[in-house]
Amino acid sequence: MITVLLVDDHPVVRDGLRGMLNAEPDIDVVGEAGSGAEAVVMARSLRPAVVLMDLRMPGGDGATATGQILAELRDTHVVVLTTYDTDADILRAVEAGAAGYLLKDATRAELTAAVRAASRGETVLAPSVAGRLIRQVRGGPAQQQLSAREVEVLGLVAQGSTNADIGRRLHISEATVKTHLLRAFAKLDVSDRTAAVTTAMSRGLL
CATH class of the missing domain: 1.10.10.10 (Winged helix-like DNA-binding domain superfamily/Winged helix DNA-binding domain)
Structure with missing residues (x-):
């Protein structure tokens, strides 16, 4: 079973994600957090396989929380799920060690595939995000x-x-x-x- 921690400051977003992921037989949402700081505390306690992390939240941003979580929990993988795809946001998440970066317009199939891939230690990028990274490094x-x-x-x-x-x-x-x-x-x-x-x-x- 792939355990997942949801991190987003909007309860309605977390509700939708929880329903979507818990419908999968091999995925279990074990916790929710509404800020980066809360995410770090909950990750320490729950030790989830995957954290679905929003980037811009009051009370601690997602990139900083990602770095803190990954510095402490070697078996946890973070996938950023956000509405933002600016170059600065993408690079901050990548440099923090995120295993993937998806936008909130991702389909259910894309999201569940990303969670499974991240749990295996693989890296996943939304196509538009890959394009932005290409422009950054080229x-x-x-x-x-x-x-x-x-x-x-x-x-x-x-x-x-x-x-x-x-x-x-x-x-x-x-x-x-x-x-x-x-x-x-x-x-x-x-x-x-x-x-x-x-x-x-x-x-x-x-």
């Missing part, structure tokens, strides 16, 4: 190339390693692994691990 031809560390991380993904495995192997945090993956996704113009590995191989990068 300042010119030289910047389109994968860094040595991004190639190293993708090589370990190709071998079947999880983000946690990669972090231990390279002596970096799991949040840092996710950041390398998201930047690689953007440079390769893909939105998941499988496509990233396939594309990198086809380009002779792996």
Whole structure:
């Protein structure tokens, strides 16, 4: 069973998400929080597999809460679910270590798939968000190339390693692994691990 903590300052949004997710046989919403600060406290207590995190909330923003949660709970994954898709918001969430970034116009199928993927340690991006990340990392031809560390991380993904495995192997945090993956996704113009590995191989990068 995939345990989920919902974080959003609007009760009606949480109600809708709870009903949607609890209808899935393998997903269980175990708690709700209305602010980033409350989310950190509840995550410590509940230790959910996945946190669905809004970004802009009174009483503590989602990006800061994401960083705090992931610094303490190695087995918890955060998926940002927000109405905001500005470059600054996306980068703050990615740098905080979020496993995914979805917009609130996501379909039920997209949302449940993202929760399941995040619980497995995979990274998920809404297509429009991937596009914005691409524009962030592509300042010119030289910047389109994968860094040595991004190639190293993708090589370990190709071998079947999880983000946690990669972090231990390279002596970096799991949040840092996710950041390398998201930047690689953007440079390769893909939105998941499988496509990233396939594309990198086809380009002779792996």
